Amino acid sequence: MEILASRVLFRPANYQRSLTFYRDAIGLAVAREYGAGTVFYAGQSLIELAGHGGGPPSAPPFPGALWLQVRDVYATQAELAGRDVAITRAATQEPWGLHEMHVTDPDGVDLIFVQIPDTHPLRRDSRT
Incomplete structure (x- = not known):
């Protein structure tokens, strides 16, 4: 396939x-x-x-979240707050190293805005 x-x-x-x-x-x-x-x-x-298409809406409950990578999650938070978007979880650095902020869409879908620091393993070249 x-x-x-x-x-x-x-x-x-x-x-x-x-x-x-x-x-x-x-x-x-x-x-x-x-x-x-x-x-x-x-x-x-x-x-x-x-x-x-009919049928029930996709959410809630939506069985996951949308993971949206941005360059600067703190600037994104300020931009969205300036548009009166409710921030459901403020931007913070998580124990796993990513900076994350959460917003919920009108149907309850969690949008996770993520900033990946330069030193995070997701930014490293894994080729040998």
Whole structure:
């Protein structure tokens, strides 16, 4: 099997509310819009909000979280707070070395904004 592309797909309880959150509050760039949904750029991935398809919303409970790497989590926190986005867990350095901040989307999905310090193993070249 060959995977050609992937994205996270959400079916929000209120499409317009989630669209406003991801586009305006979080500030994600729109990759494409189609009649019943919007796809956002999210680093090397895509987040799609589907306003169609029926069935229950994707969350809550969402069985995980979105992990979003940023250059400076403290600047991101200030930017989001300036847009009146509620920070559910303030930016802090975790025992495992990453700097993390949490925000919750309108459907209860946890967004974890992560800054990877230069000295963290995720930044090291593992090739021998």
